Amino acid sequence: MTSHDVVRKVRRIFKTRKVGHAGTLDPLATGVLPVAIGDGTKILQFLLAEDKSYRATFKFGFTTDTLDIDGQILLQRLVPEFDLTDLEQICAEFRGNIEQLPPMFSALKKDGVPLYKLARQGKTVERQHRQVTIKRLEIINCKAHEVTIEVDCSKGTYIRSLVSDIGERLGCGACLTGLRRIRSGEFAIDQCHTLESLQQLDDLSTSLLSLDDALACCPAVQLNEPAAAALKFGIPPQLSQTQVDAEIVDGDLLRLQVDSKLAAVARYAPLRNKEKRGDFELIRVFGSH
Secondary structure, eight states: HHHHHHHHHHHHHTOSSSSEEEEEOOOOOOOOOOOOEEGGGGGGHTTTTOEEEEEEEEEEEEEETSBBBSSEEEOOOOOOOHHHHHHHHHTTTTEEEEEOOOOOSSSOOOOEEEEEHHHHTTOOOOOOEEEEEEEEEEEEEEEEEEEEEEEEEEOOOOHHHHHHHHHHHHHHOEEOOOOOOOEEETTTGGGGGHHHHHHHOOGGGGOOOOOHHTTTTTTEEOOHHHHHHHHHHOOOOOOEEEEEEEETTTTTTEEEEEEEEEEEEEOOOOTTTTTTSEEEEEEEOOOOO
């Protein structure tokens, strides 16, 4: 099942066309897929940049064209003797900021064509390494030549590439055999509904988060009455017209609230020169307030 397959099923369950998702999952992968419905699709852009967490299983000794077990085996090598200490030392090299080459079997585009379409034609094109951040890489299990790890990483990290690079570092290659996304931004696996459970709910609204709750990772800024009125005309508030419970700094993404309800998403920008009025750059204003 692809991420778009999930969207199609949710459209049927909720009887609406207005459905989108935040963050594509590989066909091999399972786990967290944030899905937005109705007005929720208006905040998808703010959920795509979140960090992710994965539990991945991989096998040493195999290299495939897709970097996972679903691909064709390109190379099979003997696995050298290693222990948990050896593996931990290798994993330590991949923590922090690293350079990663995106796989050919990916949704990235070259001249408007997805790389996976070119790969299926047997073509390989030049790709640029890009920097990603591995915040946590923990070995969960190591049995024979199969290893399970958990990874906290930045947006745009390819776990297949990470696994392949670990295998090359050991000198025998590796391919992904299982992948489960256990967190996407603020959304954890234990908060999720399965498609089957959605179909069985009598009240579908119980499965939905409000827009405000979905953006809970962004500090809330309460607007006074004059600022709320001006916002309806696209005028950003002055800091003096707001109440902020948390410390904010230039560049922070914030929820502007009116009577504790989401009115807009804005960036704190007191030093900007684009606009003479207001201390906030409005990114998305919601008419419902």
